[in-house]
Amino acid sequence: MSAPERRGVAVVGGGRIGEALLAGMVRRGGPADVVVCERSAERGAELAQRYGVDLVDLAGAAARSRVLLLAVKPQDIDVPLGLLAEHLDRDHLVVSVAAGVTTARIEAALPAGVPVVRAMPNTPALVEEGMSVLSAGAHAGDVHLDEAEALLAAVGRVRRVPEAQQDAVTALSGSGPAYFFYLVEAMVDAGVALGLSRELSADLIVQTALGAAVMLRDSGQEPQALRAAVSSPGGTTVAAVAELDRHDVRAAMAAAVSAAHARSLELGTANA
Template structure:
């Protein structure tokens, strides 16, 4: 166990400097003075140096990070979690708060590898945290208190919105918002290609679609109207939009999207095993 007294620990260690780890670091350091309280743990020396240079944070090893920081945010790939926990366990005690953003990994699995009583919070964030528009969803483990959840929520609210759910809903959350940005990027990619097919320059097609997507998302968020109402407001009888919607339905786009999200959910469950 770590020999550092609990009261001397402060700050946050992000363990794992991949895409989601860096997304969270980059958002968190934008708060005034926050970089001083954030360290990263990254096994690649080159990547660690890159994160230090780019974000102004310190890179430490696992033992040093656990000794210095109360909150340990695990941001490695799900398949790397078990090996990491074996290395981390000797340096952790119940005075830490362990926050895991590893997709599909249940809190019970993390708790079983750490000293008894260690509080664990499971989080599913997403990459729009890079631009402070992330969606993070929290679930408490067996030993996490309301104060622990509040602390995790305060941390993640710096990079977007936060919701709390029972842990049994986390695989569905992973399929919707965790993987969700990729679905929108895929759709935008297809729409830009359609614009090029119709004779528009790529840059113009991208500008049109990105601004349209931003405006549509803002309307969904701010209008309080159901998506069906908003779609129907654009769909004139006998017009261009209904012709497009007919083709989407004919090609089974709605069913394909539902099936895709179900597949993401099933993969999240599989990763958790």
């Protein structure tokens, strides 16, 4: 008797990113060709019921699905890789969103020739405004990148880079939403200190951030030009930016991104 045809995608790991990707795929193509694999039985049952997909173990994921989307924490990736190894072959495609974990490390844990694509999405994938970046491993070609891109496009934009740039991407867009949340948090607090209610301050800043982001995306102008357009000589914006420069905010941001980059490199080598 021949083995059943493998088709569709198995999402391995049901955390925030795993659920965002699962939800995006179900919204785009329905639940029929998607399964989920989650080590917490309670969490797995919750996701299966919420999205109308089957809950399977790792062996079942490999048997039923051609694409395995590994959405696990980098420090936890060795366990599922070890359990999957005996069930995978060159007809599978492994797409990993584990921060810092190289395709070489994943390939070394799997049978020879299994194609691997490394991806770095970010949390705005939860609202279908994510930014994902892809890199091919040694056995993955354009057809595999196309397939991975089609999956991640369900939750936002996708770009391709050489894998050597992935840790920089992780530091910039992977962790990037937190930098913006941090800035918004500080601005809301500043509004409260000036006598505004927290609700009003948050409403003002969130809509301002949204509008500014759309202008950056759609205007075709550089951020410096957009900033200059708001900066009337001797006005309030010039006074504010001068204070930011006095506190060397630009250098602080560069240091923050550098620290995230260093940590991504560490995560990639931990337990390797």
